[in-house]
Amino acid sequence: MEFSEKRQPLVVIVGAGFGGLRAAKRLAGGPVDVILVDQHNYHTFMPLLYQVARAALEPEEIAYPVRRVFRGERNINFRLARVEAVDLLRQRLLTSQGPITYDYLILAAGSATNFFGQADIQQHAYGLHDLKDAVALRNHLLTVFEQVTQETDPARRAALLTFVIVGGGPTGVELAGAYSELIQTVLAQEYPQLDFSQVRILLLEGGPALLAALPPDLREAALASLQAKGVEVRLRTAVASATADEVRLKDGTVIPTATLVWAAGVRAADLAATLGQATARGGRVRVRETLQLPTTPNVFVIGDIADLEEDGKALPQVAQVAMQQGTHAAANILHHLHGEPLVPFRYHDLGTMATIGRHAAVGQIGPWRLKGFIGWLMWLFIHIVQLIGVRNRLFVLINWLQDYLFYARSARLITTEDMQRLGEPNIREDSGEPIRAANEMAVQTGD
C-alpha cells in the first residue's frame, strides 16, 4: 500500500541522521524506491544537543520531522520502526514493525554513548547523545537548583552545586562553557537567595589536552577561555567509578556530586553487532573504500557505524563524514544500477569548530584558524545555515539573539513528572486521612 505499482529497485536506508538523510536526498526523484527507517519520526541536529541540555533551545528547534523533509518526494517513504537485526542472506531487516526486504541497504544507524563497559557509570551518568538524553540532563540541572533551595545540609548542598563533565572533546568543552554561563548569569538571577560562589564545574579529560583534533594554539585558547569562565579543567584525569552521590577518580580523589555528564566517547549502534562482520574500535563495521560491506556488495555502511581508514588513519565520527558518505553511497548505488564502476570514497575535511559559551569559539576551517568573537560568529553562521527548515533557523536565531542581548532564556520547564527526584514525600505520621478527620473535627466544633 505504501509503494507505487511499478516495481523499481528498493533502497532501504536505516537511520535518519546526517548520513541517512543525505543518502535519501541524493536518491529523491531517482530510478529507485526508497524506504527510510528510523525509530524517531524526526531528524536530530546533534551538534546543538548541548544547547537543549542547557535549556537554551527547545527539542523541536533542533529536530525536524522526517516526513516534512521529503514532502513531495514521491519515491521516498518513511517508516517509523526500530531495526532489530539485518538478515543479510534473505536481504531483509527485522524491525519492531515486522520485516522489511531490500534490494540495496544503506546502514546509517549511527552511534551510542560509549561507557566502556562500566555499568556503574552508565547507571549514574548522563549521556548526551540524543534528544531524550538532552531533555533528561536539562530536567536534572533545573531540578538540582530547586533541590538546593530546599537543602539544609551544607555537604549535600556542595555536592548538588558540583557538576562533573567527563570528556574534553567538543561536546564536553561546549557543555562546560555553556553551563558556566547559564549558572552564573541566568540562574543567579532567578535564585537570588543562593550563594553562587559555591558552584563548581569540573571538566575531566583523560588525555593531555582538550580538543585533540585542533592545533595546539587553538587548544590552549579553549583551555584559557574555559578557565576564565571558572571551569576547573583537569587533564590526564580519568574516572574510576561512580555512585549517585560521588565520582571516584583513578588517582583516588573522591568528588561528591549529583551530576556526572559522560561525553567521553561513542561506539557503534547495537545494530552493528548483528551483522556478524569484522569490527574495529568501538564496534564499528569495516567497509570497503566504496562503502560496501566487504562480503555483501548491495549493503553500504556509512557514518558513525562504519570504519574506514584514509591514509592509515580512521575517519573521525563527525557529521561531515556521515553527510559526505551518505551522498557517496547513494551515488554508488546508482552507478551499480547503471552497470558503472563504483567510486572510492574520499573525505573532504571542511574543518573543526567548538564554541565555548556566549561569544567565544575556536576552529579551523580550511586554512583559517579562528578564535574569540569572530570564531563564535563563524560557528553561529555555520550551524544556523545547516539547521534544517526555515522555521527552525528563524527560531534558533531569535532565541540566540535574545540570549545574547538579554541573557533571558525562557525555555526552562522541568518536563519530567518525576517528583521523587526532589526527595521522598515527607508526610509519614501525618498522612492525609488523619488530617482530613482533624479538619472535619474543626468544622464540627466551629471556628
Place this chain on the structure above:
Amino acid sequence: MEFSEKRQPLVVIVGAGFGGLRAAKRLAGGPVDVILVDQHNYHTFMPLLYQVARAALEPEEIAYPVRRVFRGERNINFRLARVEAVDLLRQRLLTSQGPITYDYLILAAGSATNFFGQADIQQHAYGLHDLKDAVALRNHLLTVFEQVTQETDPARRAALLTFVIVGGGPTGVELAGAYSELIQTVLAQEYPQLDFSQVRILLLEGGPALLAALPPDLREAALASLQAKGVEVRLRTAVASATADEVRLKDGTVIPTATLVWAAGVRAADLAATLGQATARGGRVRVRETLQLPTTPNVFVIGDIADLEEDGKALPQVAQVAMQQGTHAAANILHHLHGEPLVPFRYHDLGTMATIGRHAAVGQIGPWRLKGFIGWLMWLFIHIVQLIGVRNRLFVLINWLQDYLFYARSARLITTEDMQRLGEPNIREDSGEPIRAANEMAVQTGD
C-alpha cells in the same frame, strides 16, 4: 535560608495557575512574605492546551517558568513541591518536600478531568487538562498515522482513522475543529499514500447544544462551522463505556476507534477533599463571599477548586473567575492585616469565546457578538495578549502566521519512546542471535 530575616506575615499560595499567579502578583512588594507552591516549575496557559494537542504549538510556547515571572520580586518565593494535604489546625501544608507553615493560605489548586467515576473511560480516554495530557494526545495522534501506514486490516484501519471527542464545551469544539484541519491539510500532504476520505471525527455532546454558555445564534454558528469542516456532531449523545478499541454509546451504538478524547467536565483537584469541608458539585469547596473558608478566616479558596454562587448560580470554572478571585483574595488578606473589613467578591464577566479552526471563532464580549473571521481575529488578539512573556507571544504569533499562510507546522515530533504503541516486535522465530550466526556463516563462506 529562603526567607528574609525580618519576620513578616507569611502568605502561602498553592497553585501557579491563573488564580495563584494573580494573587502573588497582587502581593508582590507588599508587607508580606509569599511562598508560591506548585508541582511544576511553570505556569500553563490552559486555553491553548488544545493547540499543543494538535501539534501546532510546542509546550514551552504556552508555559512559562514561575521563577521568571517573579524575578526581581524579593518577597515572592517559589517552592517546587506537590501538596498532599492541608492541616488547618496547625496551619501548615504537608507536601512532598516536607511541611510548610503559613499565616495566610490561598488555595488555588485548580481542577482535574472529571471521568465521573468511570474507570474504563479514565483508562482508555485522553484527557486535556495539563501539558502532559496535551503532549500525550499529540504523540498519540501522530503515532496513529504512522500505524495506519503499516496496517493492512481494513477494519483496523477504519478504527485508527476514527477520532471520538466527548464534550461540546470550548475544549471539545476547538479540538474537533483543529483536528479536522490538521488532518485534512497538513497530514494529507505528508501521507500522500493514505485515503483521507476514511477519516472520521466525531464530537459527542450529552446536552442539546454545543457551547451552552453562548447565545443560540452563536451556538448554531459553531455547529454549522464544525459540520462544514466534516466533523460529525452528535447532540444528546452520551458514552456508556470504552475499551482500547471501541466506544459504546448509551443508545447501544458501538464506534470502533483508537482515539477517545474526554473533554466532558472537570472536578476540583484532589486536595479539596483533604480539607474536610462542605463541597459542591465536582467536589468544589464552598467559600464565603469574601473567598474565605467558612470555618477558617485565614484560608482563602479561589478558582476552579472553589464554589461560590452569584445570583443563585455557581460561577463558571474559567480563567477569568480565577484571575479576578486571585487578585481579590490577595487584597482581602491585606485588608485583614490592616484591620479593615473584607470585601465580598463580585465577578465581572468579560465574555466567552471559542475558536473553530483556522479562521473562524464565535464569542460574546460584553455587548458584542462575534463570529467568523472577525471573531477569530479577536480571539487571536485576546489570547496572544494574555500569554505571559514577550518571547512566548512572539513565537506563538510567528507560528500562527506561518500556519495561516503556509499550513506548515513543523512541530510534529513524536516525543515518546514508547515503541510498543506501534505494535509488538515482530521477530519471534527470527531473533537476533540466529541471524547473527547466519550472517557470520555468510562471511566465512565468502560473498
